[in-house]
Amino acid sequence: MTTRPGRKRNDRRRLGAVSAVRGGRHPVADRHVRQSSRRLRKGLNVAAPTLFFCVGATKAGTSWLHEALSDHPECRFRSIKELHYFDALEHGRIAAQVSQITARRDDLAARIDGAPVLKAAELAVRVQDRNDWLSVLAKGEDIDAYQAYVMAGAGEARVVGDVTPAYALLPEQRLQQMAGLSGDVRFLYLLRDPIARLWSHVRMMAARRGPDGKVDPQRAQNILNRTLRGDEHEIEIRGDYAAALTRLRAVIPSDRLLCVYYEDLFDGDGMAQICDFLSISRISGDGARRVHAGAVLDMPAPLREKAGAWLVPQYEFVARTLGRLPLAWQANMQGV
Incomplete structure (x- = not known):
């Protein structure tokens, strides 16, 4: 099996981190914040890498893309895919983020002792990233600290990023703040066939709400029916392409916003579009590998018909706004 250049770089980082974590040392972001602040004061931030935001949509390939770009030799992504920084600021959820990240860090740290060397190294990097991130969250709203965190260790990387689908739900004012950060800032919005995205989201929620983490068909159908009645607000707004695109296009310059179809990531030129947009070498990505793929479960035909009718406005808006639609x-x- 051929090893990607990005994987070699990441392996070196992991091996360098494992001894630090096993020795009880946890590097934090403060050092990177100070270094970044000095660079900004000296006016050297023009050489900083592109700051890339992938803002959704949920269940539209964002986890797959995060892994693909993390392995790209010209990109540098931290191991926390979804930082949830700007939505936590918007909704006053910093404390909740601290609690969640702390619990996850402690779980990862507990798994290091006794793990094989390479696995321990991977866990060590993930623990370090969470300690660094907790240091940023402790500062509250500190945009310099946020940027220093995502850019820490970038070296010669041309792109750093934050892949948080919840950002697509932010109001225009917060999106405008993100677009106005220093340096080259770019946004990507992934769109998946509305029916397929909805059913994938429903299956994910059915698994989360089940006692054993498995998808019960009846529970999934009940969640879908509640969604179609307007009783599952979170699922509904995550698939509201019309609202998200309207907000994004209102405040982000057209040359800084790219919309790509999920279907084109695997069966078209989607990855080429993204790489060109970010000015990095083209990669194809591993289209055979799915990340966080939901359990296989067909949507019953009557519910599929109801969902299709409910989603007609989304199909029509995207067709008017973006033009070409994938075959799916x-x-x-x-069929609607």
Whole structure:
């Protein structure tokens, strides 16, 4: 099996971190914050890498993309895929983020002792990233600290980033703040066929709400019916492409916003579009590997018909706004 250049770099980072964590040392972001602040004061931030935000949509390939770009030799992504920084600021949830990240860090740290060397090294990097991130969260709203965190260790990387689908739900003012950060800031919004995205989201929630983490077909159908009645607000807004695109296009310059279809990531030129947009070498990505793929469960035909009718406004808005639709979208539109 061929090893990607990005994996070699990441392996070196992991091996360098494991001894630090096993020795009880936890590097924090303060050092990177100070270094970044000095660079900003000296006016050297023009050489900083592109800050890339992938803002959704939920269940539209964002985890797969995070892994693909993390392995790219010209990119530098921290191991925490979804930082949830700007939505935590917007909704006053910093304390909740601290609690969640702390619990996850402690779980990862507990697994280091006794793990094989390479696995321990991977866990050590993830623990270090969470300690660094907790130091940023402790500062509250500190944009310099946030940028220093995502750019720490970038070296010669051309792109750093934050892949948080919840950012697509932010109001225009907060999105405008993100777009106005120093340096080159770019946004990506991934769109998946509305029916397929909805059913994937429903299956994920059915698994989360089940006692054993498995998808019960009846529970999934009940959640879908509640969604179609307007009783599952979170699922509904995550798939509201019309609202998200309207907000994004209102405040982000057109040359800084790219919309790509999920279907094109695997069966088209989606990755080429993204790489060109970020000015990095093209990669194809591992299309055979899915990340966080939901359990296989067909949507019952009557519910599929109801979901299709409910989602007609989304199909029509995207067709008007972006023009070309992938074949899967066209087939589902015709079946409505």
